[in-house]
Amino acid sequence: MVCRFLRFFGKSAFLFAAFFYLLVFLPVFPQKPIKDLEPTVILVSLDGFRADYLEKYKPPTLLELAQKGVRADLIPVFPTKTFPNHYSIATGLYPERHGIVENNMYDFGTVFTIANREEVQNGRWWLGEPIWVTAEKQGRRTAAFFFPGTEAEIKGIRPKFWKEYDARIPYEERVKTILGWLDLPRTERPQLLILYFDEPDTSGHECGPESECVANAIKRVDEQIKALIEGLKARNVFGKVNLIIVSDHGMATLKPENAVFLDEYFELGLAERILWANEIVQIFPREGQKDFIAEKLKNIKNAECWKKEDIPERFHYRASPRIAPIVCSAQEGWYLTSRLRYEERKKRPDFGKIRGAHGYDNQLESMRAIFIAYGRAFKEGKVVEAFPNVDIYNIIAEILKISPAENDGNPETVKKVLR
Numbered sequence: 060m061v062c063r064f065l066r067f068f069g070k071s072a073f074l075f076a077a078f079f080y081l082l083v084f085l086p087v088f089p090q091k092p093i094k095d096l097e098p099t100v101i102l103v104s105l106d107g108f109r110a111d112y113l114e115k116y117k118p119p120t121l122l123e124l125a126q127k128g129v130r131a132d133l134i135p136v137f138p139t140k141t142f143p144n145h146y147s148i149a150t151g152l153y154p155e156r157h158g159i160v161e162n163n164m165y166d167f168g169t170v171f172t173i174a175n176r177e178e179v180q181n182g183r184w185w186l187g188e189p190i191w192v193t194a195e196k197q198g199r200r201t202a203a204f205f206f207p208g209t210e211a212e213i214k215g216i217r218p219k220f221w222k223e224y225d226a227r228i229p230y231e232e233r234v235k236t237i238l239g240w241l242d243l244p245r246t247e248r249p250q251l252l253i254l255y256f257d258e259p260d261t262s263g264h265e266c267g268p269e270s271e272c273v274a275n276a277i278k279r280v281d282e283q284i285k286a287l288i289e290g291l292k293a294r295n296v297f298g299k300v301n302l303i304i305v306s307d308h309g310m311a312t313l314k315p316e317n318a319v320f321l322d323e324y325f326e327l328g329l330a331e332r333i334l335w336a337n338e339i340v341q342i343f344p345r346e347g348q349k350d351f352i353a354e355k356l357k358n359i360k361n362a363e364c365w366k367k368e369d370i371p372e373r374f375h376y377r378a379s380p381r382i383a384p385i386v387c388s389a390q391e392g393w394y395l396t397s398r399l400r401y402e403e404r405k406k407r408p409d410f411g412k413i414r415g416a417h418g419y420d421n422q423l424e425s426m427r428a429i430f431i432a433y434g435r436a437f438k439e440g441k442v443v444e445a446f447p448n449v450d451i452y453n454i455i456a457e458i459l460k461i462s463p464a465e466n467d468g469n470p471e472t473v474k475k476v477l478r
Contacts, residue, residue, distance in 0.1 A: 090293035095245045098436070100301045100455050101237065101252045101287070104148075104206060105280050106141060107260025107417065109268060109309035110427035116274050118281035120288065121304065121431060128302075128433030129476045132445035135308045135428050137374040137421040138339045138388070141260070142173055144307035144428075144448060145207040149189035151452030151466030153375035158186035159207070160381045161341065163334045170334070173207075176223075182211045188464035190455050191218045194251050197461045202240045204233045205255035219249060226257060230283045238290040241300075250459055254287075256280050263310040263415035268425075273310075273415075301434030301458050305451065311425040313416040317393045318401050319362045325355040327397060334383065337394040338418030341383030349384050356385070361393045374421070375467070391419050436477050446472045 110132040113122060136147045136154055140162045143154040154160045164171040164184070171178045178184065185208050191201040195216050202220035203209035209221045220240060222228075233254055240249050262276035284304065291297035321340065327333065329352055332343040342364075344352050349366065356364035364387040370376050376386070389395050394416060396404070404410060419426055428448065436458045450472035456463040457473050 090290075091242070092295035093241060094295075096296055096299055097245070097248075097250055098301070098459055099241075099250045099252070099296075099299075100303060100458050101254065102206075102455065103284065103287070103302070103304045104145065104253075104255045105259065105304065105306045105429070106255070106257050107263045107308060107310050107415075108277070108280075108306035108429050109263075109425065110429050111424075112259070112268075112273075112277055113429065116277045118277050120281045120285040124284070124288075124302070124304065124433045125431045127439060128431060129437050129439075129441045129443060130432075131430045131443040131476075133305060133428035133430040134445050134447045135421045135426055136448060137376055138336075139308040139417045139419055139421050139426045140336070140339070141307055142207045146185070146187075146189070148305060148307070148448045148451050149191070149206070149208055150187035151190075151449045151463070151468040152187045153449060153467050155376050155378040155382065156187060156467065158184060158379060158381060160376070160379050161334070161336060161339060163336055163341075164381050165332060165334065165341075165343065165383075166381050179207075180210045180223075182213050185211050185213045187466075189213060190452055191251060191253070192216045193456065193464050194459055194461055195219065199251060199459055199461060200247065200249040201251040201253070202237075202249035203253040203255075204236055206253045209253065218251075218253075230256060230279070231286070234283050234286050234290065237287065238294070241291075241294060241296070251455065256283065260310070265414065267312045267413045267415045268310040269312065270413075298433070299435050301436045302432065303451070303455070304429065304431040305448070306428040307448075308417045308428055309423075309426040310415040310417050311391050311419060311423070313392060313394065313414045315404070315410050315412070315414070317361070319359065319389060319393055319395050320398055320401065321356075321387070321395060322397045322399075324359055325352050335396070335400065336418060337396070338389045338416055340387045340395045342385040342387065343383050344385060353385055356387065359387070362387055362389045362395060364388075389419065391423055391425060392416075432476060438476060438478055441476070443472075443475050446475075 135144045142159050142162045146159040150157045162173050194201050201218040203218045204222050205224050258280050259273050259276035262272040266272040329348045330342050331345045334341040353366050450468040453468040453473050
């Protein structure tokens with residue numbers, strides 16, 4: 060009967076039958092268990108996941124992992140921006156040492172922005188040694204489905220598997236790819252796998268941290284973590300693989316009228332260059348104007364401005380030549396701008412909307428990030444006091460049994476979270 064059907068309807072019927080077979084029958088076949096697993100880490104970044112989101116929005120999968128494994132608030136580095144913090148997680152270094160001092164930087168006679176794909180993929184910006192480079196140098200295979208730094212060749216090395224960032228790629232495909240890399244033969248299988256999601260950061264910026272769209276974004280990423288765990292269980296490696304879930308920073312509520320106008324304090328033309336990033340602004344004065352501008356900014360309201368050499372030591376934000384001669388940091392819930400930029404912003408139809416922002420003082424509760432870890436190497440049912448994200452590099456290095464490069468992490472944190 061099938062043969063008569065195929066002869067009658069031709070090639071299209073054959074394709075339909077093949078698709079029907081794949082759809083109906085293949086899912087009943089069990090996933091092949093992984094029996095030769097080496098020490099393995101899956102590092103997952105949930106961009107902008109504020110520490111208190113766990114209690115506020117109660118994502119079930121993440122809460123269960125936090126209860127079973129190790130949980131801590133993660134203290135981001137200053138400035139609390141995406142690229143500096145991801146690369147501090149990767150290298151164990153503060154931005155003044157690893158060179159990614161902000162999402163926007165000036166060096167080599169050009170401006171680095173996260174939208175400039177050519178510069179993002181240029182290894183000259185990325186100093187220090189990220190964990191995937193350390194691992195590859197010592198014979199461990201690595202793979203990354205997005206993570207700042209993984210697109211660039213650093214010290215002549217990239218992860219064995221890596222992806223050029225494309226926010227349009229569905230979350231489901233990212234999870235399936237990670238699981239597919241685990242299915243590779245032992246000689247090809249990565250031991251460090253890195254996965255990145257832009258949520259809940261995207262929704263946090265759009266709607267503010269206290270919003271339904273953030274709640275929905277958290278539900279969405281929680282479902283992806285659940286799918287990842289189900290995939291690990293199907294391969295009989297959940298609890299054997301070491302799963303580390305982190306975020307880079309938190310999120311604060313931002314009202315559009317909370318603007319600090321720098322041109323009310325000094326003539327902007329006295330600066331050769333200004334890198335505007337709302338919560339943090341870098342000012343490159345013209346020759347001979349540094350002291351004059353700094354003096355004018357001494358009494359600024361709802362922000363703090365420093366000469367580079369006077370930036371508080373606790374920020375670890377002085378040493379890099381990429382840090383501007385004058386740096387201004389807005390107070391929580393405020394942003395730095397100019398009158399012209401503000402008037403342009405006011406023309407937007409959604410100007411009055413409450414939004415979210417980050418980039419502020421890294422000691423603020425609203426900037427706190429998450430650390431959740433579960434697996435063979437980690438303690439169980441443990442809540443650890445908050446620690447800096449530069450400590451994560453050493454944790455991963457210890458699990459993979461590789462010698463860490465020089466870093467700013469505290470080795471004591473390793474003892475607190477690992478068995």
